[in-house]
Amino acid sequence: MSLLNDALRAAEQRQNRPAPPGAYAGGQHQPRNGRPLLLSVLVVALFIAAVGGYWVFAKSFSTEPMVLESQPSPDQTVQRDIAIVVDEQPVSAPVDVLPPAPQPEVVESAPQPRQTVPPKPEVAEAEARKPEPAVASSSSVDEAAAEQEAKSSEVEETQPQETSTAGVKQVPQTPAAKDRSSARELERLVARGNITDAERGLAALTQEQMAPRSRYVVARALLVEGKQDQALGWLPEDVATEHPKLRLLRARAQHANGDLAAAVDTLSATVPPVEGHSEYRVTLATLLQQQGMNGEAARHWAELIAWDDSQGPWWVGLAISLEAQGEQVGAARAYQQAAKLPGLPRSLADYVQRRLQALRAG
Template identity: 30%
Template sequence: MSAINNALSELAKAQTISASSIEKVHVPTIKQKPRWPWLIAGFSLSLAMGGWAMSQQERALQQDDVIQPHQQSAVTSESALAEVASLPSPTAKVTSASDTIYSAPAPIRLPLPEVVDVAPQVSVQASTVQASIVQPTTTQQSESSLSSRASSPSLKPDDAPRFIANVSKPNASESLSEASASPTTDRADGVVVVEQVELTPIQLARKAQERGKKALDANNLADAIEHYNDALRYAPRDSQIRQKLAALYYGKGEVRKAVDLLQKGIAIDHDDMDVRLALSKLLIKEKQNAAALTPLVHLPANPHLDYLSLRAALAQKNNQNALAQESYQQLVAIEPENGRWWLGYGIQLERGFKLPEATSAYQQALNKVGLSSSSQQFIRDRLNVLSTLEEQSNAN
């Protein structure tokens, strides 16, 4: 054990000696060369390369400019030689061959249409603008310039001579003088007529009515009512437009508007039988028979059959005997061959206790046309009753 301890102690001493003998080594620093000279050298080299490339490009352009005039002069000399060679000999027989190099297209004149602009409610103004068509001035190309264009370096001296056609167009002054000399003969060329026409209220109403019909065909009720309102505003006395608009309101379910519209028409024209008749029929559809008679109480001059017949029927139904008798009396005067009018007239005379006149009216009804078998049987029964009443009155 002592030997081992001695060995270990010696080893430890040796390590301490070696550790104490380590010294610091001083390494000299390496100096780096500056980099900016390399940067300057690279930049200078790039500038030199760019300048050299630009100089080469300019030299190539100068060479092209020198070559092109040389080629043009060569072509010109060749064309001159070709012209000299193509000249015929004084003793030779010249055969002229003409080839058309260019032919001018015929001028095309397009007629300008007359435009009519229609604007409503605008005073008439007409402005005529005449635009004279001036053809371009005459351009005559010289024979030498055309021949230099037509010739090419491949021309041979033995080619036949060519005659170049000169193309000329009419002078601008000549065309202007022709246009001013006859402005009416060629009116379709270069004339635009713009007219503004004032439409009458009737025409405006017809236009709006047509738009309303188109809207109805397209099942557009709102637009149709709007257009018919416009038409009625232009022509408030047009009973047809008023009746159509009232029918549209009634079909839409607005009965009050339809009635008011027809009543306004009666207020505008007191003798308008069509509007009165339309209002009466509308009230009949609403089952207002007493109110339906009100528009027909007024009897205009020369009433037509429809007005009188509806007036008589409503008056008879509402026990208005005076109105009914008046209406039937006019009906038998207008159509004396109609048995229905005589039957109604006889009934009203009987209600008024005018028995002899009623008997005569019933007998006239039996001799006229237009009655059914049941109506004829009713007349016979009434005649029997009237004859019985007359016998009783005579007996008394």
């Protein structure tokens, strides 16, 4: 096999070499020795045998002349022509046997006669008549549009019902919810300075319910402006008795009018707990001190400090009540505690220092 491979490789090299035809002839003048000639003949024989075996092997395992499509060498041109002739013969023979045209067979196998196939003019007429389905589609579009309009009309008919149901849901509003919403609206009017309009709105609301929140908004605004009598008009005793915030406003209005006893009575009627009503208890303790009821005042101050001992003014109030009752030691301790806490107003801090000096001097 090595000799065959070497021969094939040498043949390929000779095929690719662009040498002139006469070059090889000049190289044949060798000495008169029969050995080189024998070797040349042997090489040529091996080359012919290799090429012939390769061609036979390729033809036995290939049904199509794929090898012949490659670029042939000058030595293989004759073999290529032979292969082409041999390959074309089996193809040309079946072509001559086939019928001239397959149309008769198709017509015979079809169940319908030939007249059923419309000629070209009829096909053109059929294409010209194609707009008829378009009319049908337009009618279907019209029907779809009509259905859409019907659905939209149904939606429009249902919309008023939805709004009406929403309105019905807003009608059963509780008095407390209506009072809260009205109080917010009255606060807007008061913030803009329209207290007269706020009183008108409150008057309309109080015809339906007690409206404690709305009363508180308007009465507080009137007290800020110094209109105590108008404030008391919105804070009657029967209404204020049930609401601590309204009682506190009523007592302040009474105190502003100079009626200290009435203010104390209003606050003392029902005393709420300290938690959530510290302002109420501070006002009551202060008014009790002004009225000279220092024992009651000290009790309220003590309850406030027990709830929150970080408030300096509350310690001062307790110290004043204790000092008024002659409890000097207790008063001095309360003043000292108030002086230690931050946030004490300057005037009150000066008062605490003066009282401490006086108590120490004895």
